[in-house]
Amino acid sequence: MDESKAAGWEAIDRALEPVYGDAEPHHWGTLLRWRLGGNDPLDGISAYPRTDHWHYVSYGMSELYEKDPGSDPEVSGWGFEFTFRLARSEDTPPIWPANLLQNLARYVYTSGNWFEAGHHMDVNGPIAADRDDSAIRAIMFAEDPELGTASTPHGRLQFLQIVGLAPEEYEAARQWNTMSLLDVLAPRLPLYVTDIDRTSLLSDPELAAAVQAGIERDGSSSGMLFVSTADWHEEDGITLRLGALQAPTIRRLLRGRLPFGRPLVLQSENAVLRFEPTDGFTLEHQDDGALSVGIPETALDDLIQSIRPAAGRTPVRSLPGLTVEIVPTRMRDEYGQETGEVVG
Numbered sequence: 001m002d003e004s005k006a007a008g009w010e011a012i013d014r015a016l017e018p019v020y021g022d023a024e025p026h027h028w029g030t031l032l033r034w035r036l037g038g039n040d041p042l043d044g045i046s047a048y049p050r051t052d053h054w055h056y057v058s059y060g061m062s063e064l065y066e067k068d069p070g071s072d073p074e075v076s077g078w079g080f081e082f083t084f085r086l087a088r089s090e091d092t093p094p095i096w097p098a099n100l101l102q103n104l105a106r107y108v109y110t111s112g113n114w115f116e117a118g119h120h121m122d123v124n125g126p127i128a129a130d131r132d133d134s135a136i137r138a139i140m141f142a143e144d145p146e147l148g149t150a151s152t153p154h155g156r157l158q159f160l161q162i163v164g165l166a167p168e169e170y171e172a173a174r175q176w177n178t179m180s181l182l183d184v185l186a187p188r189l190p191l192y193v194t195d196i197d198r199t200s201l202l203s204d205p206e207l208a209a210a211v212q213a214g215i216e217r218d219g220s221s222s223g224m225l226f227v228s229t230a231d232w233h234e235e236d237g238i239t240l241r242l243g244a245l246q247a248p249t250i251r252r253l254l255r256g257r258l259p260f261g262r263p264l265v266l267q268s269e270n271a272v273l274r275f276e277p278t279d280g281f282t283l284e285h286q287d288d289g290a291l292s293v294g295i296p297e298t299a300l301d302d303l304i305q306s307i308r309p310a311a312g313r314t315p316v317r318s319l320p321g322l323t324v325e326i327v328p329t330r331m332r333d334e335y336g337q338e339t340g341e342v343v344g
Helices: 007-020 096-111 167-175 178-188 205-218 247-260 297-306
Strands: 026-029 044-049 053-059 075-087 120-122 138-143 149-152 155-165 224-226 230-234 238-243 264-267 272-277 282-285 291-295 312-315 322-327 329-332 338-343
Touching: 007 044, 007 053, 007 075, 007 149, 007 155, 044 096, 053 096, 075 096, 096 155, 120 167, 138 167, 138 178, 155 167, 167 178, 167 205, 167 247, 178 205, 224 247, 230 272, 238 247, 247 264, 247 272, 247 297, 291 297, 297 312, 297 322
Parallel strands: 075 155, 224 264, 238 322, 272 291
Antiparallel strands: 026 044, 044 053, 053 075, 120 138, 138 155, 149 155, 230 238, 264 272, 282 291, 312 322, 329 338
């Protein structure tokens, strides 16, 4: 690395100094950079030892060397660097969190979709790939509580911390608001440290009640859901096709969005469905190819009842001409391969 051209890298080091001084972290470097054809977008990952956890920090989501003349002058690269805090049980930091950071970076670089505080993701398996017994199978993103946001010669960047979630917590994040959920869980997650050996914090009735009260009060902030199946066909009206696996989540999100005056968008690989709160039932084909379905408040219960997690066709009684067809979902593992298990 040419130190004279690593102003962004040095800015990350300066942001770490108030917390770690001159402590030497464990560091993984990338031999062949992404821009030169390598497989790893992050040029480096450091792990700092703390009394009770390891603190991982990435180098490579921001502009480490030169500023791209065509990029936003106020923002460095993607505008963030990843961090991750793992409960410490070993004298050396495990490498799997570094692989997790690289995988997330690879997703951003290849898809063009970036992460922000409040975003969440189901990783389709334990976040520690070799721990099938772990209940931590989803993640959310929050600003690192110690590092916050930093200024660099190439623009600002936020240290975006990955926080591990159990499935019940992830569902609560989708039904409510990610940051509100984190506020409730924070007393049990100091510095948002991820412990892959813990169980769901929502097994505590007091916490579960607080979360449920928030969901009922605020509704859901999750306006878009990526699903394996969401499309329609027209014949004697319109039939919506949805997957059995996602049916319970779609039901909950419709309940958490439409009564609060908010739409819900379902996006699959081939189609987009928009459910809109309206005074009367409407069906409109949008310019972007999406189908917009206007649902009056009086028909919401009927629509939700038709979205059952079992294969079949159900006409929506109070929405004449609309039928919901639920199709089986073939399960896939974290590598995208079918497992042979079928839901619905």
